[in-house]
Amino acid sequence: MPETISFARGAPSLDIIDVEGLRGAAGRAFANDPGGLTAYGTSVGYPPLRAWIAERHGVGPECVLVTNGSMQADAFLFDALVAPGDSVIVERPTYDRTLLSLRNRGADVRMVELEPDGIDVAALERVLTAGANPTLAHIIPNFQNPAGYTLSVDKRERLLELARARGFTIFEDDPYVALRFEGQQLPSIFSMDGETVVYASSFSKTVCPGIRVGYLVGAEDMIATIAKIATSTYISPSMVSQGIVYEFCRSGALERSIEMVKTALRERAATLCAALRHELPDARFVEPQGGYFLWVELPRGTDVDALFTAAAGRGVVFVKGSEFVLEGGDSSLRLAYSGVTPAEIEEGIKRLADAYAEIEAVGAPAA
Amino acid sequence: MPETISFARGAPSLDIIDVEGLRGAAGRAFANDPGGLTAYGTSVGYPPLRAWIAERHGVGPECVLVTNGSMQADAFLFDALVAPGDSVIVERPTYDRTLLSLRNRGADVRMVELEPDGIDVAALERVLTAGANPTLAHIIPNFQNPAGYTLSVDKRERLLELARARGFTIFEDDPYVALRFEGQQLPSIFSMDGETVVYASSFSKTVCPGIRVGYLVGAEDMIATIAKIATSTYISPSMVSQGIVYEFCRSGALERSIEMVKTALRERAATLCAALRHELPDARFVEPQGGYFLWVELPRGTDVDALFTAAAGRGVVFVKGSEFVLEGGDSSLRLAYSGVTPAEIEEGIKRLADAYAEIEAVGAPAA
Numbered sequence: 001m002p003e004t005i006s007f008a009r010g011a012p013s014l015d016i017i018d019v020e021g022l023r024g025a026a027g028r029a030f031a032n033d034p035g036g037l038t039a040y041g042t043s044v045g046y047p048p049l050r051a052w053i054a055e056r057h058g059v060g061p062e063c064v065l066v067t068n069g070s071m072q073a074d075a076f077l078f079d080a081l082v083a084p085g086d087s088v089i090v091e092r093p094t095y096d097r098t099l100l101s102l103r104n105r106g107a108d109v110r111m112v113e114l115e116p117d118g119i120d121v122a123a124l125e126r127v128l129t130a131g132a133n134p135t136l137a138h139i140i141p142n143f144q145n146p147a148g149y150t151l152s153v154d155k156r157e158r159l160l161e162l163a164r165a166r167g168f169t170i171f172e173d174d175p176y177v178a179l180r181f182e183g184q185q186l187p188s189i190f191s192m193d194g195e196t197v198v199y200a201s202s203f204s205k206t207v208c209p210g211i212r213v214g215y216l217v218g219a220e221d222m223i224a225t226i227a228k229i230a231t232s233t234y235i236s237p238s239m240v241s242q243g244i245v246y247e248f249c250r251s252g253a254l255e256r257s258i259e260m261v262k263t264a265l266r267e268r269a270a271t272l273c274a275a276l277r278h279e280l281p282d283a284r285f286v287e288p289q290g291g292y293f294l295w296v297e298l299p300r301g302t303d304v305d306a307l308f309t310a311a312a313g314r315g316v317v318f319v320k321g322s323e324f325v326l327e328g329g330d331s332s333l334r335l336a337y338s339g340v341t342p343a344e345i346e347e348g349i350k351r352l353a354d355a356y357a358e359i360e361a362v363g364a365p366a367a
Numbered sequence: 368m369p370e371t372i373s374f375a376r377g378a379p380s381l382d383i384i385d386v387e388g389l390r391g392a393a394g395r396a397f398a399n400d401p402g403g404l405t406a407y408g409t410s411v412g413y414p415p416l417r418a419w420i421a422e423r424h425g426v427g428p429e430c431v432l433v434t435n436g437s438m439q440a441d442a443f444l445f446d447a448l449v450a451p452g453d454s455v456i457v458e459r460p461t462y463d464r465t466l467l468s469l470r471n472r473g474a475d476v477r478m479v480e481l482e483p484d485g486i487d488v489a490a491l492e493r494v495l496t497a498g499a500n501p502t503l504a505h506i507i508p509n510f511q512n513p514a515g516y517t518l519s520v521d522k523r524e525r526l527l528e529l530a531r532a533r534g535f536t537i538f539e540d541d542p543y544v545a546l547r548f549e550g551q552q553l554p555s556i557f558s559m560d561g562e563t564v565v566y567a568s569s570f571s572k573t574v575c576p577g578i579r580v581g582y583l584v585g586a587e588d589m590i591a592t593i594a595k596i597a598t599s600t601y602i603s604p605s606m607v608s609q610g611i612v613y614e615f616c617r618s619g620a621l622e623r624s625i626e627m628v629k630t631a632l633r634e635r636a637a638t639l640c641a642a643l644r645h646e647l648p649d650a651r652f653v654e655p656q657g658g659y660f661l662w663v664e665l666p667r668g669t670d671v672d673a674l675f676t677a678a679a680g681r682g683v684v685f686v687k688g689s690e691f692v693l694e695g696g697d698s699s700l701r702l703a704y705s706g707v708t709p710a711e712i713e714e715g716i717k718r719l720a721d722a723y724a725e726i727e728a729v730g731a732p733a734a
Contacts, residue, residue, distance in 0.1 A: 234439040240389075
């Protein structure tokens with residue numbers, strides 16, 4: 001069997017990580033602030049990085065908490081806001097780990113359909129009118145995982161109105177924001193209302209995932225509450241990781257890294273869209289304007305379980321759409337183009353199209 | 368007021384941290400394994416470090432999980448084993464953060480007196496006979512925090528017998544083990560029974576705290592259970608931090624660092640004991656054979672709250688004994704000598720003795 005081509009993992013390939021930049025940042029970090037890097041910190045994170053993030057978001061440092069990766073930030077926020085039985089709104093489809101994390105907490109997860117311009121706000125309103133009383137709505141506004149869709153400005157505003165009227169918090173989970181390779185940057189929901197919204201992002205997509213640095217931005221009292229939870233969980237996050245990220249950011253390496261990543265992603269997304277149109281014309285999708293993911297809908301009745309197996313047999317993997325919903329999603333799949341080169345994409349989509357032809361030949365009567 | 372001398376924090380001073388060694392390890396880590404450091408890892412930790420730890424403990428890598436600091440390891444273990452209402456045995460006194468973490472989980476915390484040779488096993492047996500049915504016993508076997516005491520081999524064996532007979536897990540929390548500066552190393556309880564015992568340690572005291580690398584060693588199924596909890600919490604710990612620790616360890620810097628730390632701690636402990644004997648002859652204590660802490664008992668009736676205030680007024684701080692127990696501890700205190708130089712220790716104990724003389728003069732009638 002040929003080497004497997006993976007469209008499965010939302011992670012960058014090594015060629016778009018600035019390893020030399022990281023190595024240099026590590027050396028400078030230990031040289032410039034040996035005490036700050038090596039001593040225990042506090043749970044709010046490495047102070048210079050905290051201040052740097054705060055400035056970028058136009059808030060005071062007391063509104064920022066820097067964590068070991070943004071999943072950990074999510075976990076702290078859920079610890080603070082989600083009790084068993086609490087209603088939580090999520091997009092349908094949404095990130096599978098968020099779904100699992102909420103279900104593990106006993107949350108009553110309510111999925112609201114995601115459209116190409118973001119969550120269906122009218123449908124959300126109907127859910128609320130029907131009696132849902134959520135504590136939280138989890139929203140991935142830009143280049144959503146798994147769909148790649150972006151929430152429009154109009155919907156950002158309407159969503160915020162609903163949250164204010166109904167008294168729930170919007171958790172704006174925004175790890176991909178810096179990776180826009182087409183179109184105009186949109187204002188964050190947090191920038192419209194820093195009380196109703198808690199914002200999370202990460203350096204996983206702009207520096208590297210293995211450094212595990214993410215963060216929350218929110219109202220001062222919310223951040224103080226979460227800082228207490230963080231203290232009793234781990235005293236402080238890695239000062240070494242955060243010190244390296246800080247040096248990487250302030251040296252300008254971050255901006256260069258983002259440009260390199262965006263250039264690669266633009267090419268990969270374009271290659272993927274072209275390959276799908278050419279090899280798999282049954283695939284319906286929206287061209288992403290940034291991020292890592294493309295969501296593919298195949299004709300209704302397509303057995304994506306069977307497609308997964310047939311594709312794996314040809315050395316190509318993806319994540320089934322059903323992983324990102326509570327039920328259904330049977331004819332959809334997520335393709336991540338962040339970790340594959342254009343040549344791999346072309347070859348991988350050929351294999352996927354072969355697998356599709358095979359299951360269509362076998363499965364036609366069932367469709 | 369003179370500069371404050373702190374006996375409060377269990378942390379090393381910067382002069383006993385090998386910053387140059389860390390800087391070199393960081394450079395080599397990025398050069399030798401750029402992919403491993405920068406990509407997402409898995410929740411078991413950075414594989415080469417995991418294997419290095421496993422070899423040191425004579426187990427397979429599947430028995431090891433490397434975390435962002437050992438507090439995080441504790442939290443995962445408690446998530447796996449401690450439900451609200453569960454009985455948990457801890458030493459009296461014990462580490463205040465462990466106490467808080469257990470109480471936050473709604474555990475029924477049962478404190479059993481700590482003697483200079485470790486937990487009072489006969490008292491533990493009485494607690495068990497009286498009907499306690501613990502799921503877990505938390506034990507800090509070497510140079511305990513806060514007492515500085517070490518559990519004897521005889522008591523290790525008796526404790527293990529009780530755990531086997533009563534079906535509870537021993538959580539052997541051992542961050543100070545490498546810092547023995549007097550006497551013979553004792554076998555870990557884990558080395559006597561790898562099924563009944565889960566072992567935790569850390570590189571905070573041998574490399575540096577700010578790197579946040581700790582670990583668990585336990586039975587394969589226990590580690591697998593905890594790895595699942597860790598995955599849904601943070602995907603993976605910092606590969607960068609763990610990669611740096613791995614290079615630090617395998618280059619020999621770890622052994623040199625431990626020698627440097629032990630030499631300093633031996634001198635600091637000796638200076639502290641001599642200063643107490645000279646300046647504060649009312650203080651009763653056991654000379655530590657390693658670690659960071661000395662536990663001081665003052666004559667019964669001494670008001671350590673008042674001593675704390677009087678000492679702070681003279682620029683010297685410590686942690687009150689009452690912080691490490693559920694109730695009582697009023698005439699005891701913890702002195703950490705890890706973060707102070709011998710000159711600071713001598714000056715600090717002079718100030719403490721002055722504060723003691725002041726409160727004795729005022730408080731004598733109440734004693």
